Amino acid sequence: MSSLAALNNGLKMPMVGLGCWKIPNTVCAEQVYQAIKLGYRLFDGAEDYGNEKEVGQGIRRAIDEKIVKRSDLFIVSKLWNTYHHPDHVKLAVKKTLSDLGLDYLDLYYIHFPLAFKFVPIEEKYPPGFYTGKEDAAQGKISLQKVPYLDTYHAMEALVEEGLIKSIGVSNLQGGLLQDVLMGCKIKPVTLQIEHHPYLTQSRLVDYCKREQIIVVAYSSFGQQSYLELGSELKEDTPNLFDHPVIKRIASKYNxxxxxxxxxxxxxxxxxxxxxxxxxxxxxxNLNIESTLTLSNEELVEISNINRNIRFNDTWGWNNMGFPTFA
Ligand SMILES: NC(=O)c1ccc[n+]([C@@H]2O[C@H](COP(=O)([O-])OP(=O)(O)OC[C@H]3O[C@@H](n4cnc5c(N)ncnc54)[C@H](OP(=O)(O)O)[C@@H]3O)[C@@H](O)[C@H]2O)c1
Structure with missing residues (x-):
């Protein structure tokens, strides 16, 4: 099992969890159930992944078979861009909880710092990039005027109501994160970001350490996750699995x-x-903490691979030029 990180609200979170993005609906319940049997306790889901019902079915089966109790698990979801208006944040978490078949989340993130125009659940769920029929016909995504902190305060109300235990932020850079810390009543416990040796974001990681915010990496293998979505490898950017430094260190430790x-x-x-x-x-993946320990020199050598290459950039979404990371 994974070690646990102490969060700034007193809760503990596994340092290794299972990402649920792109797990097909047909196999998702079984995979979540099997992962719990293997020892996974953290499940990183999101409204946008479109498989929360199946994630919930896998969890329910493991609980019913007494493999785990609800309190052994750390269940994560993310508020999608469509529901940033304070009037819609509770609606969104209630839908997620009902799909999962749970009465609380351990951690609820704001997925992106982008407020899309609201779309009723009955019209399209999950809405993804859809912001209405006219926009869809023109390939557009419309925003609505909701400042990030307004959404954040609505997340705080969910903690107070007991619907979520902790708040996370995701895809933020330092400036906006600092603003959240200046304006929040309840601190975020985690920042989830794209993080791998091509995109180390070391200052942001250091800032989070100073603020007792745990950084959670997504796309740890770099472009691997995006190749299955049709992205192409750039000639001058080898797949991280084939990077000479990573290969040499892997072969040293076998x-x-x-x-x-x-x-x-x-x-x-x-x-x-x-x-x-x-x-x-x-x-x-679950057992990495007991498999090997890298030396400080090796940690630095890997960090030095950094090239500030981001594979998941909102700028390109429907060619809208959203400046999240600009
Ligand atoms: N906050 C956000 O905006 C955001 C964005 C992206 C992702 N996420 C979260 O982060 C999670 C992980 O990120 P990700 O899905 O982008 O990518 P990832 O976990 O870094 O990579 C997944 C890919 O790596 C392969 N893989 C997994 N373990 C491997 C191993 N030991 N050796 C070789 N290949 C391996 C998988 O293939 P197989 O399945 O065939 O093994 C899959 O193709 C997501 O599931 C999601 O929960 C969050």
């Missing part, structure tokens, strides 16, 4: 390059949530 990538983040105090559909990889 482990896979994936283990080196996850352990590098983990030894830097960054939690990881790799997704896999394969049992042997699920186990390998």
């Amino acid at each position: 482990v896979t390059t994936s283990e080196v990538l996850l352990r590098w983040a983990n030894q830097n105090g960054v939690a990881v949530i790799p997704k896999s559909s394969k049992k042997e990889r699920l186990l390998m």
